[in-house]
Amino acid sequence: MEARWMGAALTAADATSHGWTGINWRQVHQNVYRLQSRIVKAMQEGNKRRVRALQIILTRSLSGAVLAVRRVTENRGGKTAGVDGEIWDSPTKKLKAVNALRKSQYRAQPLRRIYIPKKNGKKRPLGIPCMIDRAKQAQHLLALDPVAECLADPNSYGFRRERSTADAIGQCFIALARKNSHPWILEGDIRACFDMISHEWLLEHVDMDKKVLAQWLKAGYMEGKELFPTRGGTPQGGIASPVLANLTLDGLESELRKRFKNKAKVNFIRYADDFVITSASKELLENQVKPAIEQFLKPRGLELSAEKTLVTHIRTGFDFLGQNVRKYGDKLLITPSRRSVNSLLEKVRHILGQCLHAPPENLIWTLNPIIRGWGNYHRHVVSKKIFAAIDNTIWHALWRWARRRHPNKSYRWIISRYFTSANNHRTIFTAKDQKGRPIHLFQVASIPIRRHVKIRANANPYDPAYEQYFKERLAAKRQKRNRGRKTDG
Secondary structure, three states: OOOOEOOOOOOOOHHHHOOHHHEOHHHHHHHHHHHHHHHHHHHHHOOHHHHHHHHHHHHOOHHHHHHHHHHHHHOOOOOOOOOOOOOOOOHHHHHHHHHHHOOOOOOOOOEEEEEEEOOOOOEEEEEEOOHHHHHHHHHHHHHHHHHHHHHOOOOEOOOOOOOOHHHHHHHHHHHHOOOOOOOEEEEEEEOOHHHHOOHHHHHHHOOOOHHHHHHHHOOOEEEOOEEEOOOOOOOEOEOOHHHHHHHHHOOHHHHHHHHOOOOOOOEEEEEOOEEEEEEOOHHHHHHHHHHHHHHHHHHHOOOEOOOOOEEEEOOOOEEEOOEEEEEEOOEEEEEEOHHHHHHHHHHHHHHHHHOOOOOHHHHHHHHHHHHHHHHHHOOOOOOHHHHHHHHHHHHHHHHHHHHHHOOOOOHHHHHHHHEEEEOOEEEEEEEEOOOOOEEEOOOHHHOOOOOOOOOOOOOOOOOHHHHHHHHHHHHHHHHHHHHHHHHHO
16 A cells, blocks of 8 residues: 655655655645635734734645645646756656745746737737746745735736636626616726736735745746846746735725715626626716726836726626626626637638548547537526527538538438437437447537625635635536536436
8 A cells, every 4th residue: 555644854765665646645635725724813812913924834834835736747847848948747746846936945947938819810919937937836825815805906816716707707796687787887897917017015015925926926937048137017927926916906896885885886797807797877987997906007117008997887797707798678697709709610610621621530539528518618698599600600611621521422321421410400410430339429518507606805714714615616516516426317
């Protein structure tokens, strides 16, 4: 039986004597959670000195170090190297990394700059830290995230544990569904949020080791062989960057409530740097709320995007997080946005164009995760008719794919070769795997529509007072997931 260890000292020899897989991960998580819950308690008591002491203990602990190394080696970027070309792909390297994290000497290295395409055709810069810098950020994030949760706005849902886009959309429904709900919405977007955050503001207001934070912010980036300095912003690609961005924007909801408590009530909903604010008056949003937001953002080095910040009436509707929110008469409907639907269909058509001569089973294996993932994202809103329309459009695209593949074959031959009747559908695109078993293209309309239960606004995953609440919430999610699998059968 494999040894289970959590000793205080690690060496390269431990890779053979105990092994990375011999770590008692349950005990590691318990050790870290115990310290994180004590940080939350100290925050609630307003004892900043104790908060700082507990953060130091956590960032120097063995449990924090091994958990940080595990996070950066097992996530999607674990095989992507920084400027030093190093990756931790063996138990020996991981254990050496744990020891390196626990040493006091640390010097952040520049980021490797790459560019990824955006939906509007432009490119977004992405900074890739070295493995040791990623692990250091993950290590300090364990101690910073409980603080961020205590300071978070109640209706902020992006980059927070146990919260999702479905919670933000659920809050939109709560704020706008009633007959007397406010009809005017300010759609807010912050220009280049991650790239423009003031370093000085972060160093003054973020409760963590200032020397380590300064190194992350001032590390610079390498483009080719040239080193460029960073004068503002947090690197998109850094593990700690989303939490630093949240800490920068937190307080905006409470500021708005303080300013407008005696005027027309405003509702605030934020996901990352996108937010919506509802009000009874268009003039209030344009002449008072918007200037108040600009005033809040200015010392943080941020500003609103003039092109994307709009005031809209609920009967016109607006897009938020891939959903369209609009009232028809007195009834609020939230549906997948047209842009989101078109994006899915364009991706499917592109894959079909690239796979004209690919085996049909490979095509199904490529398309199914994309279609299923898109459908699961939109399963909590009014999607059934749109799901059926998408299945129909994809069917016609596959029919054209098959006709191009066999231009001299009859319609009946193509139907018998690529399609079969199943699950009360007219025909479903079908192939056989290596063992001769039939596999079908996933039908997005087979996903059951279920209303998402929004998280409590003040629920803190690091607070023991909410431990039972999150256990019950997790159990309910698992029950729904298992029931969905039986239904999708």
